[in-house]
Amino acid sequence: MRAVLRYLRRNPSLALGLALLMAITLFVVVGSLVVDPEDARPLSAPTLQPPSQDYPFGTDRQGRDLLAVMVVGTPLTLRIGFIAGLIGVGLGAVLAFVAAYYRGIADTVIRGIADIGLTVPGLLVLILIAVSIKGTLTVNQMAIVVASLAWLYPTRTIRAQVLSLRERGFVEMARLSGMSGPSIIFVELMPNLLPYLGATLVNAVSAAILASIGLEVLGLGPIDTPTLGMTLYWVNFNAAMINGWWWWWLAPTVIILTVFLGLFFLTVGLDEIANPRLRRSA
Amino acid sequence: MQLAYIARRFGVFLLIVWLAASLNFFLPRLSGQDPVRAKLLQQASLGGYVAAGIEDMTREYEHRFGLDKPLWRQYVTYLGDMARLDFNYSIANYPRTVRDMIADALPWTIGLLGTTTLLSFGIGSVLGALLAWPRAPRWMMWLIPPLWALHAIPFFLLGLILTYLFAFQIPLLPIFGGYSAGAAPGFSWHFVGDVLSHALLPALSIVLVATGGWALGMRGMMVTTMGEDYVVFAEAKGLKPPTIFLRYCLRNAILPQVTALALALGQILSGAVLVEVIFGYPGIGTLLLQAIRENDHFVIQGIVFIVIVALGLATLILDIVYPWLDPRISYRRT
Numbered sequence: 001m002r003a004v005l006r007y008l009r010r011n012p013s014l015a016l017g018l019a020l021l022m023a024i025t026l027f028v029v030v031g032s033l034v035v036d037p038e039d040a041r042p043l044s045a046p047t048l049q050p051p052s053q054d055y056p057f058g059t060d061r062q063g064r065d066l067l068a069v070m071v072v073g074t075p076l077t078l079r080i081g082f083i084a085g086l087i088g089v090g091l092g093a094v095l096a097f098v099a100a101y102y103r104g105i106a107d108t109v110i111r112g113i114a115d116i117g118l119t120v121p122g123l124l125v126l127i128l129i130a131v132s133i134k135g136t137l138t139v140n141q142m143a144i145v146v147a148s149l150a151w152l153y154p155t156r157t158i159r160a161q162v163l164s165l166r167e168r169g170f171v172e173m174a175r176l177s178g179m180s181g182p183s184i185i186f187v188e189l190m191p192n193l194l195p196y197l198g199a200t201l202v203n204a205v206s207a208a209i210l211a212s213i214g215l216e217v218l219g220l221g222p223i224d225t226p227t228l229g230m231t232l233y234w235v236n237f238n239a240a241m242i243n244g245w246w247w248w249w250l251a252p253t254v255i256i257l258t259v260f261l262g263l264f265f266l267t268v269g270l271d272e273i274a275n276p277r278l279r280r281s282a
Numbered sequence: 283m284q285l286a287y288i289a290r291r292f293g294v295f296l297l298i299v300w301l302a303a304s305l306n307f308f309l310p311r312l313s314g315q316d317p318v319r320a321k322l323l324q325q326a327s328l329g330g331y332v333a334a335g336i337e338d339m340t341r342e343y344e345h346r347f348g349l350d351k352p353l354w355r356q357y358v359t360y361l362g363d364m365a366r367l368d369f370n371y372s373i374a375n376y377p378r379t380v381r382d383m384i385a386d387a388l389p390w391t392i393g394l395l396g397t398t399t400l401l402s403f404g405i406g407s408v409l410g411a412l413l414a415w416p417r418a419p420r421w422m423m424w425l426i427p428p429l430w431a432l433h434a435i436p437f438f439l440l441g442l443i444l445t446y447l448f449a450f451q452i453p454l455l456p457i458f459g460g461y462s463a464g465a466a467p468g469f470s471w472h473f474v475g476d477v478l479s480h481a482l483l484p485a486l487s488i489v490l491v492a493t494g495g496w497a498l499g500m501r502g503m504m505v506t507t508m509g510e511d512y513v514v515f516a517e518a519k520g521l522k523p524p525t526i527f528l529r530y531c532l533r534n535a536i537l538p539q540v541t542a543l544a545l546a547l548g549q550i551l552s553g554a555v556l557v558e559v560i561f562g563y564p565g566i567g568t569l570l571l572q573a574i575r576e577n578d579h580f581v582i583q584g585i586v587f588i589v590i591v592a593l594g595l596a597t598l599i600l601d602i603v604y605p606w607l608d609p610r611i612s613y614r615r616t
Contacts, residue, residue: 119544119547119548119597121547121589121590121593122549123551123555124551131582132312214436214556217438217556217559218556220574236560241457242449242457244450246446246450261435264433268430
């Protein structure tokens with residue numbers, strides 16, 4: 001425990017990132033003890049109340065208690081991010097290891113698809129996918145839609161890492177001693193890349209949350225679920241900004257801000273673990 | 283050999299265009315029946331403001347796509363339409379064509395995005411280079427934490443905050459639309475000023491965030507470049523610090539930034555779409571939001587196609603310019 005604390009003092013980015021994400025977790029956990037999730041539905045409170053004793057975050061135009069909306073919606077948004085990020089990094093890692101370890105035609109094809117896919121604006125393709133699916137999306141479907149492009153960037157970066165790793169002596173040694181391809185990947189390469197994979201995962205989660213909020217702000221999310229992005233959609237739909245209903249967008253904005261900053265500093269901190277050379281230059 | 287390089291890059295560009303068109307064609311059809319047709323009929327049954335054109339449209343639609351023909355014939359016809367940038371009529375705004383609507387919106391987006399990207403790339407790169415330069419003034423170090431924090435925020439979230447600040451706290455700048463409601467579009471000084479003042483906040487929310495990213499990237503590259511032997515050699519030769527900074531360090535460190543720019547264009551555009559939505563800026567993003575609300579499938583498809591093609595073109599130009607920036611990359615090898 002003390003060693004962890006000492007390390008965190010040396011790596012303030014990691015500490016800050018963890019602290020911000022803990023704050024969010026704490027808010028959700030404590031909030032769910034205090035708040036009735038039913039209040040996140042429309043018509044459960046008087047409409048458009050500014051923050052008060054009864055409704056600390058105020059209420060929106062459809063009569064949702066915004067505190068309840070935040071308590072219910074934050075984990076939903078995070079869930080979309082985590083599912084999509086996990087699928088993205090998992091798929092990306094498999095493709096990257098296959099491409100970089102075996103090279104040849106598989107590498108050409110995988111790298112080609114990832115390179116071309118990355119130049120295409122992801123949000124627009126996701127919009128096209130979301131529009132093509134009939135009916136409203138559930139939260140899990142939303143995660144899958146976002147995951148459909150989330151593997152591109154991890155594939156590219158992990159591949160580059162594996163390429164440099166596979167030329168090292170110990171991999172050569174393993175190959176000469178007759179280890180099979182998959183076991184070299186799992187036993188020799190994977191453990192060395194774990195910190196890097198961790199940083200990539202955090203990055204992917206952040207990107208997936210951003211993509212899901214983007215889709216939701218445009219009205220392509222799970223319409224009847226109170227995620228953070230859907231809250232912003234209603235903010236924009238009802239022109240809350242111009243009408244001066246500041247409490248409506250303040251809470252989701254602060255939470256989204258905290259999540260992104262937390263994830264960002266976590267990546268910076270993990271990068272430092274993964275790549276100790278950064279320490280000297282920083 | 284220069285020609286072969288350009289030809290190959292152009293081939294990749296064509297591949298992207300073809301993929302975009304195919305995506306547009308196959309994605310809606312994957313879900314079983316054709317939702318475009320379903321939407322048309324749904325609109326027809328709703329009646330209202332589209333009723334006038336719906337008969338024509340359905341006939342035109344069936345004729346053009348030849349729904350009785352085999353899939354590959356439909357596909358070939360569709361590719362032909364896309365090549366001529368013919369995206370059919372807007373479902374919600376008949377008889378306007380999708381091409382007209384996009385042509386109206388595109389200049390706004392290109393103006394906003396082009397200016398902000400160039401500004402943030404330029405400012406960010408120079409700033410980042412200075413941040414790594416030991417002779418830079420010390421107060422610049424204080425810029426790093428805010429740049430980091432800004433860089434992690436999505437464009438549109440900063441847009442929301444700016445809207446609030448300028449709508450209520452310091453009501454100086456307009457926060458909605460592309461120009462004032464009464465203003466007559468034209469080339470008068472008054473109108474140009476009006477447009478610029480409307481563009482300022484959306485532009486600011488992109489530039490503030492994006493500059494941080496470019497500055498951080500540049501700073502990292504500068505640190506690496508300044509450790510190179512040729513920089514030490516230049517110092518030993520007694521060259522003036524500005525020469526070393528500009529010709530030896532900056533010139534080399536900016537190359538990966540250009541590569542990153544080519545890769546980031548898609549992401550920047552995705553972000554800018556949402557900024558337009560927040561500010562009601564009359565570009566592609568707002569058109570897209572409107573099309574999504576009205577279930578205007580042709581407009582959505584048209585926008586996706588045009589944007590992918592435009593970004594493919596921008597990437598192609600950057601690819602062709604790159605060997606000129608970095609003569610070490612010969613046209614032959616890549």
